[in-house]
Amino acid sequence: MNLENAEKHWDLVVIGGGITGAGILREAVRMGLKTVLFEKNDFAWGTSSRSSKFIHGGLRYLAEGRIFLTYDSVRNRQRLLREAPGLVEPVDFLVPVYKHFGPGRWTLQAALSIYDLMAGEKHHSYYDLEQFSNLIPQVQHKKLTGGYLFMDAQTDDARLVMRLINEAKAAGGTAFNYTGVTQIHRNDEGAVTGVEVEDTETRQTQTLSASAVINATGAWAEELHPSPKKHLHLRPLRGSHLLFPENRLPIKKAVTLIHPDDKRPMFIFPWEGVLLLGTTDLDHSQSMSIEPVMTREEADYMMTALTAYFPHARIRLKDAIASIAGVRPVLSKGDRPPSKESREYAVWVDKGLITVTGGKLTTFRSLARDALSAAKPFLPEHQGFAEHEPAFRQLPKTTTPPRGLSAEVWRRLCGRYGEDAEKIVTRADPKDLRPIENTFTLWAELPRLAETEDIRNLSDLLLRRVRIGLLTPGGGRHLLDWVQALCEPVMGWDKQRWKKERSAYIAHWEYAHRVPG
Ligand SMILES: Cc1cc2nc3c(=O)[nH]c(=O)nc-3n(C[C@H](O)[C@H](O)[C@H](O)COP(=O)(O)OP(=O)(O)OC[C@H]3O[C@@H](n4cnc5c(N)ncnc54)[C@H](O)[C@@H]3O)c2cc1C
Incomplete structure (x- = not known):
């Protein structure tokens, strides 16, 4: 969706497209709130694509006596394994x-x-x-x-974020990547009235009004709201x-x-x-x-x-x-x-701006519940937090995986893409239903994600929508001809743009992901 055509009033604005923001968007939409999320880089660009990928209680936290954190994490793990x-x-x-x-x-x-x-x-x-x-x-x-x-x-942390965002969008939510919140607007009494957002590439700006704003910007949270506790930062x-x-x-x-x-x-x-x-x-x-x-x-x-x-x-x-x-x-x-240091999280409330930061990938639902409950007094009448609903839409159990895929490959696709898994598979050329060298990613995943998941540059596709830029040597540069051949028909980039994207991707990979020394 274009920023220009976006609605001008929202019940809830969520800032930050990592696991915390994505979890809040998913639950807010389920609660019937008109919600939009803004991420100033790409979805999952921050910490949520760079974790150890464990959905875990953390034995270390138990050893440190952090009983509630461990308990909450273990319960969340058990649910996510089922759901x-x-x-x-x-x-x-x-x-x-x-x-x-x-x-x-x-x-x-x-x-x-x-x-x-x-x-x-x-x-x-x-x-x-x-x-x-x-x-x-x-x-x-x-x-x-x-x-x-x-x-x-x-898990695959970046895909966990994307599955939440995709399901929230399918249920009526809205999410923009490469759009940062540059200002929080308040009235004379200091109450939050909306936000100023800016597309980080085109520099197009918009002023939006909102009943409440949740700041879910992780390690960047104090840039938007300083800690109210003098000694806790x-x-x-x-x-x-x-x-x-x-x-x-x-x-x-x-x-x-x-x-x-x-x-x-x-x-x-x-x-x-x-x-x-x-x-x-x-x-x-x-x-x-x-x-x-x-x-x-x-x-x-x-x-x-x-x-x-x-x-x-x-x-x-x-x-x-x-x-x-x-x-x-x-x-x-x-x-x-x-x-x-503790991995527990904090929720700060300031007249319609709720900041939620800290925590873990594993506990995203607990963060969402607590942030939304803190936002409640500022929001219009809405349904309660769906504590017992599964985090993700449950798929019908098909007995035979389509198109001769193994049960394992089909399970992986359904986990990552939910209902979209079927579209990936049915539209694919049979030769693309094979994994990319030394990875579990199928070639067929690429064009579908390139078409549907708000890709602005090649790094979004190769480092976060799929992870082949991390899983294959040299960022997978030897695969780029084939990536281009598959994605060109659906992306609308001309040859010149592809050339530029490919060299920008390699330069970016060399900066951020090469092995030091
Ligand atoms: C090395 C490492 C290993 C870890 N391992 C685990 C693990 O195994 N299991 C586990 O449960 N947890 C783990 N964690 C913790 C977990 O990854 C984080 O707690 C979690 O990813 C934080 O998510 P977040 O959404 O709060 O922050 P982020 O993922 O950082 O998202 C915040 C987003 O806000 C965006 N943003 C910032 N300012 C603005 C603005 N003004 N406008 C719009 N967007 C903005 C940023 O670009 C960023 O994408 C690990 C963390 C690290 C670093």
């Missing part, structure tokens, strides 16, 4: 137990039992040295005494990941690593056909107005843990194919080391 098959899937974790290093057997046993109790299901088992070594022969054996296996869940903490080809270390489960230098938990895990190693947790001193990037120090730090746990695999930094850096929206009193 978003193919998008949120179980993942097995292995935790090696070493003599005199890291958490011991009984500490883990206690934590995992509480974790299971919260989920209402048993998901963990202990394995002795021999059994554990069979599960993961590559791991360091010196002083290994055994280990645990437990279950959590994993957003502390942007950077976390980075390295991506390796799966064949470099053939592990089928996520493995918890305790960093030998500072004893922080880290993970290496299979995701979408690659291995992700992460993450770091340090103060982000780069400017918040530019895309975050990983430093060489972070890469070296992560490689130290990887080499300590998998010394015989001889993995080097030069084996990595890409890097991702993101900034956590963490609320801080400024007196703790980064990894000890």
Whole structure:
């Protein structure tokens, strides 16, 4: 939709197109509110495409005594596993137990039992040295005494955001990417009356009126509204990941690593056909107005843990194919080391402007519920929060996947695209119903997303709608001829524009996703 033709009055304006904003848009539309979302970059451009992709309670938070956060996260995980098959899937974790290093057997046993109790299901088992070594022969054996296996869940974070936005739009909501909110308008009493928005490319502006505005801009939230608590402010903490080809270390489960230098938990895990190693947790001193990037120090730090746990695999930094850096929206009193900071969220209310920040990908529904409940006094009469409705529209269970697809591929497509999965498949040329090299993404996904998901540039398509720019070496530049051939007919870019887009994409990838050093 063009900004010029947009309605001039809204019940609710949501600022920020990450998981928090997308979750709020989805629920607000379901509650019958006329709602619009504005994202100043691309949807999921911020932290919500740069996470570790776990839908999890977080054992670390339990160990820190953050019982409610863990409980809320575990309950959200259980719901998403039921409501978003193919998008949120179980993942097995292995935790090696070493003599005199890291958490011991009984500490883990206690934590995992509480974790299971919260989920209402048993998901963990202990394995002795021999059994554990069979599960993961590559791991360091010196002083290994055994280990645990437990279950959590994993997603594609950017697709989780897009599925929420797409379902909200299908139900009557509106969302604009590349449109920033530049000002919040208030009347003489200070009550919010609307917003000023600007298309970041065309510089076209619009003044819109609104009954309430929710600021869901994550790590950027204090740019629109400073914290009302003098001693509590957003502390942007950077976390980075390295991506390796799966064949470099053939592990089928996520493995918890305790960093030998500072004893922080880290993970290496299979995701979408690659291995992700992460993450770091340090103060982000780069400017918040530019895309975050990983430093060489972070890469070296992560490689130290990887080499300590998998010394015989001889993995080097030069084996990595890409890097991702993101900034956590963490609320801080400024007196703790980064990894000890709370991942809880805050809701601030200021005369019709509700700011919601902090939290996790996993708890997006809880953030949406609390933000919408804080907005209630400013909104017109509407239905209550649909606590028991599934987050996503449930699809009819078809027994036979269409067009000879395997049950696994069809489940993945339905999880990512909901009802649109069928259109992707039925319109595809049979030769495009095969995966792009070393990934699970089908070629057929590209033209449909290029046509329907508000793509402004090639990075939107290759880094967020699908992730092949991160999953294939060099950002997938060797695939660009084929990407162009498939998407050209539906995108309306002429040859000149394609040429420009391709070089801009490569330059952007080199800046933001190449492996440092
Ligand atoms: C390394 C790392 C690993 C993580 N791993 C996990 C994990 O495994 N599981 C988990 O549950 N959580 C995880 N998290 C936390 C989780 O990713 C974040 O809590 C979540 O993504 C924050 O979402 P958000 O929507 O609040 O912010 P964002 O995703 O950052 O969205 C905010 C958006 O607001 C936009 N914006 C800013 N200003 C304006 C404006 N004026 N107008 C319009 N738009 C604006 C920005 O462009 C941005 O896209 C991780 C975080 C990091 C950094």
